[in-house]
Amino acid sequence: MAALAVTLVTGAARAQPGAPTPPMITVTGEILDTWCYLSGVMGQPDAVRGSAHHTCAVWCAAGGIPVGLRTDDGTLYMVLKLEGGSSVDGNPRILSIQANRVTARGQAYARDGLNYLVVDRVVEDLGLVNRNHTDFGVIPPFAIPDDVVERARRP
Amino acid sequence: MIAWSTLRRALCGAALLLLPSMAALAHAGHRHDRRAAPEAVAPAPAPAPPLAAFPVPVGVDFALVDQTGAPRRRADFAGRHVLLFFGYANCEAICSAAIPAMIETLDSLGTAGAAIDAVMITVDPARDTPEGLRQGLAKYGPGIIGLTGDVAALVPVWRGFHVSVTPVGHDPLGQPILAHGSFLFLLGPDGNVLTLLPPVLPPERLASIIRGYLR
Numbered sequence: 001m002a003a004l005a006v007t008l009v010t011g012a013a014r015a016q017p018g019a020p021t022p023p024m025i026t027v028t029g030e031i032l033d034t035w036c037y038l039s040g041v042m043g044q045p046d047a048v049r050g051s052a053h054h055t056c057a058v059w060c061a062a063g064g065i066p067v068g069l070r071t072d073d074g075t076l077y078m079v080l081k082l083e084g085g086s087s088v089d090g091n092p093r094i095l096s097i098q099a100n101r102v103t104a105r106g107q108a109y110a111r112d113g114l115n116y117l118v119v120d121r122v123v124e125d126l127g128l129v130n131r132n133h134t135d136f137g138v139i140p141p142f143a144i145p146d147d148v149v150e151r152a153r154r155p
Numbered sequence: 156m157i158a159w160s161t162l163r164r165a166l167c168g169a170a171l172l173l174l175p176s177m178a179a180l181a182h183a184g185h186r187h188d189r190r191a192a193p194e195a196v197a198p199a200p201a202p203a204p205p206l207a208a209f210p211v212p213v214g215v216d217f218a219l220v221d222q223t224g225a226p227r228r229r230a231d232f233a234g235r236h237v238l239l240f241f242g243y244a245n246c247e248a249i250c251s252a253a254i255p256a257m258i259e260t261l262d263s264l265g266t267a268g269a270a271i272d273a274v275m276i277t278v279d280p281a282r283d284t285p286e287g288l289r290q291g292l293a294k295y296g297p298g299i300i301g302l303t304g305d306v307a308a309l310v311p312v313w314r315g316f317h318v319s320v321t322p323v324g325h326d327p328l329g330q331p332i333l334a335h336g337s338f339l340f341l342l343g344p345d346g347n348v349l350t351l352l353p354p355v356l357p358p359e360r361l362a363s364i365i366r367g368y369l370r
Contacts, residue, residue: 063248
């Protein structure tokens with residue numbers, strides 16, 4: 001199975017004739033799971049971010065669901081690549097920063113009413129700043145099995 | 156055929172995510188308000204300036220076989236639009252949502268949708284033999300063309316479309332769970348990428364975007 005692991009080609013875009021170069025931007029915001037955040041299936045958007053949704057977000061990212069970066073003004077960037085052209089899905093680096101507040105620099109694309117970001121570098125990782133589990137608990141509750149919670153509570 | 160609307164069930168990577176009633180999605184520069192109608196958050200865009208080149212492939216060729224065992228090359232799709240996804244037939248995560256969404260999207264486009272091929276190129280050639288694809292994709296109905304091949308034939312295609320494939324664990328039956336790129340690619344009649352689309356968008360939103368590329 002290891003033979004299936006594929007390293008991405010370095011993400012140099014093949015420019016289309018006459019197309020402008022995408023702007024390089026630096027944005028700060030929270031890494032999140034776009035499916036749960038956009039769908040609303042698990043409640044209000046604020047509940048499917050931060051520490052409340054961290055476990056689910058890790059699973060979603062591992063499963064190939066696109067990862068987003070949400071800035072403080074609510075703009076959502078779909079993260080296409082991360083640092084050096086690496087893909088996002090299954091990328092240990094993206095799993096390690098799920099729900100974290102980061103400052104990222106990268107090329108921005110706007111297409112079809114959506115924003116995309118090819119992250120050249122995570123400039124700063126501020127960690128899991130949004131500790132909203134105290135407000136919402138674990139979203140969804142089954143993201144962390146009961147027995148795991150129980151074991152964690154034992155002295 | 157499994158409809159998108161019937162797939163609002165557990166997903167989230169290793170089956171943690173409930174698929175949504177996606178009433179509305181956010182778009183560039185707008186705050187998210189899923190209680191609003193899609194039209195309310197996605198106004199018709201003004202004429203746009205030239206777009207930056209998307210980091211997507213140009214001219215990736217392939218020579219694969221479909222779920223009937225018939226050879227399929229990129230050239231076979233010439234003259235038709237293609238909605239392309241990378242996944243595997245037994246995937247219970249993003250594929251089980253994205254493929255029905257693709258089919259429902261094209262269905263909703265009516266005649267225009269019938270002129271678009273929905274194609275899944277496997278990221279799991281070990282299990283997705285032509286027969287494996289035939290059996291695994293049957294649950295989605297006849298609307299999806301599955302393509303497979305040996306690793307040597309597939310790797311250049313994965314690389315060309317910047318799709319990575321990473322084993323991340325095993326399911327309860329001991330079968331591998333593969334993390335893989337999940338963006339949808341809309342290819343034009345010349346085979347080149349017109350745009351890419353997040354699979355998290357609801358079919359009506361996907362159809363709206365695709366319709367814009369058919370004019």
